[in-house]
Amino acid sequence: MGLRKFSLRAFLKKNLDFIAGVSSEIGLCIGIIIIALAISFFLVFIKSLA
Amino acid sequence: MIPSLRREDLRIIGFNLSKILFIVSIVMLIPIIVAVIYGEFEIIPHFLIGSSISVILGSITHHYWETDKEMELKHALCFAALTWIVSMLVTAIPLWTTGSTNSYLDANFDTMSGFTTSGLTLVPDIDHLSYSINFYRHFLQFFGGIGIIVISLTVLSRSELSSVLTFKGEARDIGIKPNIVRTARVILGIAIAFMVIGSVLFTAAGIIEGANLRTAIFDGVNYSMAAYSTGGFAPHSQNMLFYHSTLYEVIALIIFLIGSFNFSFHYSILSGRRREIFKNIEIKTFFTILLLSTLVISGLLLFSGVYSTPDVLFRKAFFQAASAQTTTGFGTLYPVQISTIWPSTVVFMMAMLMMIGASANSTAGGIKAIRIGVMVKSFVREIKKALSPRSATVETTYHHVEDTPLTETVAKGAMLIAFSYVLLFIVGTTITMLHGYGMSDSMFETASAVGNTGLSSGITSPAMPDTLKVTYIFLMWAGRLEIMAVLVLIGFTILGIRRGFRK
Numbered sequence: 001m002g003l004r005k006f007s008l009r010a011f012l013k014k015n016l017d018f019i020a021g022v023s024s025e026i027g028l029c030i031g032i033i034i035i036a037l038a039i040s041f042f043l044v045f046i047k048s049l050a
Numbered sequence: 051m052i053p054s055l056r057r058e059d060l061r062i063i064g065f066n067l068s069k070i071l072f073i074v075s076i077v078m079l080i081p082i083i084v085a086v087i088y089g090e091f092e093i094i095p096h097f098l099i100g101s102s103i104s105v106i107l108g109s110i111t112h113h114y115w116e117t118d119k120e121m122e123l124k125h126a127l128c129f130a131a132l133t134w135i136v137s138m139l140v141t142a143i144p145l146w147t148t149g150s151t152n153s154y155l156d157a158n159f160d161t162m163s164g165f166t167t168s169g170l171t172l173v174p175d176i177d178h179l180s181y182s183i184n185f186y187r188h189f190l191q192f193f194g195g196i197g198i199i200v201i202s203l204t205v206l207s208r209s210e211l212s213s214v215l216t217f218k219g220e221a222r223d224i225g226i227k228p229n230i231v232r233t234a235r236v237i238l239g240i241a242i243a244f245m246v247i248g249s250v251l252f253t254a255a256g257i258i259e260g261a262n263l264r265t266a267i268f269d270g271v272n273y274s275m276a277a278y279s280t281g282g283f284a285p286h287s288q289n290m291l292f293y294h295s296t297l298y299e300v301i302a303l304i305i306f307l308i309g310s311f312n313f314s315f316h317y318s319i320l321s322g323r324r325r326e327i328f329k330n331i332e333i334k335t336f337f338t339i340l341l342l343s344t345l346v347i348s349g350l351l352l353f354s355g356v357y358s359t360p361d362v363l364f365r366k367a368f369f370q371a372a373s374a375q376t377t378t379g380f381g382t383l384y385p386v387q388i389s390t391i392w393p394s395t396v397v398f399m400m401a402m403l404m405m406i407g408a409s410a411n412s413t414a415g416g417i418k419a420i421r422i423g424v425m426v427k428s429f430v431r432e433i434k435k436a437l438s439p440r441s442a443t444v445e446t447t448y449h450h451v452e453d454t455p456l457t458e459t460v461a462k463g464a465m466l467i468a469f470s471y472v473l474l475f476i477v478g479t480t481i482t483m484l485h486g487y488g489m490s491d492s493m494f495e496t497a498s499a500v501g502n503t504g505l506s507s508g509i510t511s512p513a514m515p516d517t518l519k520v521t522y523i524f525l526m527w528a529g530r531l532e533i534m535a536v537l538v539l540i541g542f543t544i545l546g547i548r549r550g551f552r553k
Binding site: 017018020021025029030032033035037043 | 307367
């Protein structure tokens with residue numbers, strides 16, 4: 001009964017801020033991880049020039 | 051005259067501690083579910099004994115110290131400090147009676163490490179622990195992580211010195227007890243949401259890396275609890291090295307970075323104020339320090355010939371730096387490698403990162419990025435003042451959820467707490483060195499205990515001297531409560547004893 005009444009659209013609409021917030025935080029962390037990876041590549045590149 | 055603890059004060063603290071004993075008794079029952087799932091029926095009595103002792107002690111204190119008086123700040127600070135001690139003593143029982151640790155002291159070390167989300171461990175054989183005991187250790191970290199956020203938001207933030215901890219989403223004028231209950235509910239909801247997300251991601255990664263479903267789920271849940279609480283316990287002695295997986299390490303990074311964010315920041319982001327990411331002083335300070343440290347540490351490790359490829363640099367240097375600053379303590383290299391392979395400059399920098407820590411009102415330890423940010427702003431303001439004409443007024447604000455004026459009280463509080471951490475670090479390092487350990491290792495291990503991190507240079511082991519175990523228990527406890535609550539408890543107790551706990 002409960003599942004039949006469940007509407008994904010209504011759920012997403014109701015929890016939009018929360019879902020967007022969680023995604024933003026995960027996105028922020030992934031962004032920092034990418035910068036850290038770029039630092040590693042940059043340093044190895046600099047060393048290869050030396 | 052400084053007020054000392056009177057009998058009525060002891061009654062209020064004791065009565066509220068009885069409730070903690072009841073909660074802890076329930077905490078000790080939850081691993082029984084895991085014991086039933088994995089057929090470890092011989093372990094169940096150990097949890098029941100621990101839980102029963104907790105209920106009996108709770109009932110006695112509840113009966114004899116029953117009172118309807120509200121907690122004031124002095125009670126709340128002593129209550130916060132004693133909560134960790136009482137919880138440590140009773141939750142150590144199952145670890146000790148099952149023989150998971152060599153002694154009751156070692157069991158206390160592990161439960162204090164768990165509750166303070168440190169991650170240092172004296173369990174001699176993690177790989178052969180029962181599933182339920184292993185789950186229990188991680189669950190203590192998760193529970194302790196939620197506990198410190200609640201205490202930080204509702205008790206520590208009420209002190210003038212810790213005014214940067216204030217949570218703007220909650221009214222500070224309501225009583226401490228209703229505030230604790232209300233805040234705990236919100237925190238629990240957010241923590242469980244992230245813990246579930248982490249468990250799913252870790253389980254999927256485990257399956258991709260070849261683990262069977264049963265192991266992948268068990269490891270996934272435990273790593274997720276340890277990561278979100280920035281705890282650092284792991285279900286395997288090799289810690290993060292067990293999976294040797296970049297995917298597993300990246301998931302761990304995401305979960306423990308999120309776990310190290312300020313609860314006020316979470317609250318803002320999850321309620322739609324996403325611009326906070328670019329404005330928050332704590333987030334900016336934290337990531338600036340982390341990325342600059344990564345640059346320097348990676349450079350030192352690369353140019354000294356320790357590592358040579360970008361992927362290894364990322365997995366060793368950045369992961370360890372992030373693990374240190376978020377005070378998580380997950381390791382992608384063995385403790386002995388830190389003291390033997392890494393240059394001492396890098397070891398020192400890692401110790402400093404552990405001391406700095408991540409965000410206030412989170413599960414992370416250390417001085418906290420917001421205090422570093424406030425101190426830097428305050429320093430810049432003083433320079434501006436010196437350069438400005440005498441008649442000019444220099445006003446500075448910082449953004450943490452909202453624009454806040456940088457007052458003398460906030461700056462003084464940040465400096466005093468930072469000074470206390472440094473003092474604790476010096477004392478801890480000196481005591482460790484007096485036990486015969488080298489300076490570099492002693493600094494690293496002490497910073498790990500004071501900052502509630504859990505990375506080890508190899509000093510922490512079941513064979514370490516008992517006096518050092520007690521020292522580290524104290525350091526983890528004091529560091530977790532930002533020292534002040536512990537000093538208040540010690541001060542009140544000494545004065546109370548001298549004045550005979552008058553009525």
